[in-house]
Amino acid sequence: MKRTATAVWSGTGKDGNGNLTTQSGVLKATQYSFGSRFEEGIGTNPEELIAAAHAGCFTMKLAFNLQTEGFAATELKTIGQIVLEDGRITQSNLTLTARVDGISDAQFADLVKDAEENCPISKLLNTTISVTHTLNA
Structure with missing residues (x-):
């Protein structure tokens, strides 16, 4: 592809x-x-597009992880934030709110960690990646 x-x-x-x-x-x-x-001008920018790409990639990888374990999310909502400092992307921060019935916090945390480390955009980015999550919010 x-x-x-x-x-x-x-x-x-x-x-x-x-x-x-x-x-x-x-x-x-x-x-x-x-x-x-x-600044705050009209239009998009590369960092905003990377934030969207990372949030979307991570969220879909997590959905596949959940499916593999027999779960389906009611909703996974991920906010992506890219930090640009001194001409370099220094962080990609993802904030996840999830509703998944029947899964334990520990199992969910493991699946989140796997998605963080293994979605293709995470593998592409050479920066600090963090994910915070709330289950059944």
Whole structure:
């Protein structure tokens, strides 16, 4: 499987602007700029997209882990936060709220840890990853 995205940029780093388009078309010439990346401007930015990718990847891996053990989540909600410091992504913090009937806290924690370590985006990121979770919230 291969997935693609295209970035187009015009102008300088600070005063220019660009857009992102994904193979699926979910992003189609979606704006990004210095303002949307380092300030509160309109548009997206690479760190926001990485946060979404990591949250989505982790959550799906956890759903598969639960399925393997005979559980189905009522809901898994993960908030992803990417920390960019001095031009480097230094952390990816995931906060999970879950509703899963019949699972023990210990078993759930083990499945969360496995998802944290083994989702493909976790394996890609060369940074500190943390997951905090609440079960049956």
